[in-house]
Amino acid sequence: MDTSERTVQPTFRTATPADAPAVVALVESAYRGDASRAGWTTEADILEGQRTDPAGVVEVIEKPGSRLVLVERAGELIGCCHLERRGNHAYFGMFAVRPSAQGGGLGKTVLAEAERFAAEEWDVAQMQMTVITARVDLIAWYERRGYTRTGQTHPFPYGDERFGLPQRDDLEFELLVKDLATAATG
Secondary structure (H helix, E strand, C coil): CCHHHHCCCCEEEECCHHHHHHHHHHHHHHHCCHHHHHCCCCCCCCEECCCCCHHHHHHHHHCCCEEEEEEEECCEEEEEEEEEEECCEEEEEEEEECHHHCCCCHHHHHHHHHHHHHHHHCCCCEEEEEEECCCHHHHHHHHHCCCEEEEEEEECCCCCHHHCEECCCCCEEEEEEEEHHHHHHC
16 A cells, blocks of 8 residues: 555444455454565464454344444455443454555554544443453554553463464463543543
């Protein structure tokens, strides 16, 4: 993507089941295989196999209290994220930015829009997410955006190929949180 394309403002819309194949392609390109190495979000060194599949994406789209947000620029899908309302907080996941669009601030824009939506439309007090602890650079990126590590971890689902094929035996997720009320006023 050249610089002129980056100046076109992204648009946001809610995904439909028809978008599932494009979402799968985007998520896979951002996290798996050699193509993902063009960006900095790759998990190719720690996980092989799939990150998601069409049935899983449709399940997220159709789940009550869930919103899969698509990010487009000039009609092209360049990013996505999943929001799920869970009581007084929202869960943030399935965050992907096309590798060629990474590093230009789009991720910050998408995250800010997700936080705005959760706070204003759902009136939730906190955003939560889980990140693989081995992804130190990604955790640091979230910390620079106001997220706090909680120390609460849970194991990676070894043996469940829907989540990928681990290349190491020490994978676990950590819960990160951000107080949205403080973020809006501070």
